[in-house]
Amino acid sequence: MENDNLLRSCEKGDLTSFERALTSGAELEARDAQGRTALMIATQKNHKEMVAKLIAAGSDVNARDITQLTPFICAAANGFDELIPLMVEGGAELASVNRFGGTALLPSSEKGYLKTVELCIKAGVPVNHVNDLGWSALLEAVILGDGGYLYTDVIKALVSAGADPHIQDRDGVSSLQHAKAKKQSRILSIFENGRLAQSDAILQAKLFASESQLSQALTVIEKALQDNTQDTTELLYYKGYFLQLMKQFPAAIDAYNQAVQSDHQELQFHFYMANCYRLQKQQDSALAEFDKAIALAPKDTFFLYHKSNYLREFGRHEVAVEVMDQLLMLEPSRYDFSFHKANSLRSLGRHQEAIDAIENAIANDPSNPLYTTHKEKSIELLQGE
Template sequence: MAAQVQDHLAHPGADLLSAAERGDARAVERLLKGGAPLDWQDARGRTALMAATQANHVAIAQRLIQAGSDVNQRDETMLSPYLCAGANGFDAIFRATMDGGADLRSLNRFGASPLLPAAEKGYLRTVQLCLDAGLPVDHVNGLGWTPLLEAVILGDGGRLFADVVATLVAAGADIHLRDRAGRSAIWHAEAQHQDVVLHICVAGAHPPGPPPLERVRELIRRQSYAAALDMLGDGGAFDGDPLDLHYYRGYLLGEMGRHEDAIAQYREALDGEPKAIEFHSYIAQCLRRLRHADDALREFDAAIALQPGAPFARYQKSNYLRELNRHEQAVAEMEVLLAQQPRRADYWFHAANSQRSLGWHEKALSSIEQALAVDPTNALFIAHRERSLELLRGPGRAASNAGAVAHRA
């Protein structure tokens, strides 16, 4: 069904989108039976399926896909439900979009497949789903990064990101590919003192540890979470680092939907080692899945307070703020990061994107100029600058945006 852009709410397509966004399954079913257009788009280019995807309303998204909604329809940010679900680790919807005809060759506005943001954010199961679907493990995005480079540059080298890196390396990721500055994943791992990640890149596997751990990791790759949890048992016979035990028990419980139990495992790890700040990010992700946004943000703040000069927790917090459409707060976090590392072109780029979302087009243009000062030939930055200039040209820009969405439909 052809998508239509509408700016008013007196339309059954708008009612369907609103019901999908708030998670009202009964209203969605009633509107579908009444013939509401599946792929009607609002002024932001969103369909009902995109709204359900962004809110991670799994059953509603699956119902819309079953009804024939287009999983490849893009919004004004060039995201489709398929790309959005993969980037946010919404695995049930991600699977449904792939079953529903997702174009696995499609890329987001950063020139990335879902594998790259999944690796960047530490969504281990999503990474495995992408690899199982055949997404290229060495795809290079507009920043010049592969999934492996994203996981090392933007990760913290902790247990979760070590597992992400190990998964990518096992899938054949080329450890020698370099970013636009000529630096490999090995170089970044050394520079950031990510010793376990460095070992994985060089040796192709985790450092030797207690025998159960490798079996647990294999079961995780197969998504056999209950079997892996049974193997760990109560931990009484575990002969290794207690933090490893808490991490894997917490991870497995989380993937089984037992988020409160997972949080308890991570809290126990912090009780034993308060400086193990990676566990704050694990708790934050559990709270995110429970839709406790403010509690999740406070958990990121706890990690930041422990290590204010380290970029990881603040960057992950800014990602989550963008997901929540709290772009003004995301910009504030990026400003702190840029004060610490003013030559990070990717930080300037993310700031520019949030500023554009806020309608701060002059600031967005200034930020992208800063990114270009670091990387002047980057085609992604050049295109962003041109679009920012277009948005500054006058009052007709809103109509231009709507026309662009209609054209893509």
């Protein structure tokens, strides 16, 4: 009974019930039907104070649920920056991997969670680890990123930490080659020159931000904007990003929206606004930002793919499957799209369809054990119905 109360309190963020359950003898490592501990549930809900109390009480930051996810990797995969230091201090296994064979650095790089990437690097998560899809964090940031302001900084952080742009994916293509094929000029500048040309104001602001002096960083950006410099769009990005780090989400959205209003081709800002809405738990508003960008660039797989990421995170797997179908129409040979589609279908209990979807991934990469393992799991679930 007290175990159930503990798990429910973590789901709701009810600290009073949480403390009562602990005092009454609830087991720290009690699990729900999904194999989630109290710490995993609190992590998924981003309840910082509850997470801190659980770790202080001895909760295992490396305990896995039935999907093989740990609280540490879960925090990184969702960009919950404030939880990362707590997890590291609580004994997180920095080289541990999820069911796709990826460390905490891979999903955070894929999704453009810059602060999380920086924290994982600082903690010592290996930067050149390759997952079972054959991708490193750098490959994920290049292939699944858009080469814009945010992903440029993600890639700069990875390269500065020793990430190798010559590591090849399972098709024999490196990050450098992918960046060239995608014509990501900002990324190529980092790979080829080790740096990116930016104004003195931006460099100064980034230095302040690296020292956690966000107010000073914002002041520098505001002054540069008032001076009517030539890099207004980039300045608006950093203004929005620093405000976002300060959790001033409406003000961050206003800054990002100013960039869109001044240049309607700057679609990347819809991605930034979507994340601000996501962090405020405004799911529909987040998805609406993706839809705005998709309407303007329907063949841009970046927005469709990251919309599917959000849909899976929100548990909206039916729509996620529809989006993956759109992606596969645009790029039929993308076996990673088929893989994600299969996972959503399995979550929906549509196991035969999941098997059919994973077969496409196997056809493209027959030697990858990740796909055959997931196919076997879907077959097992189908036979168990």
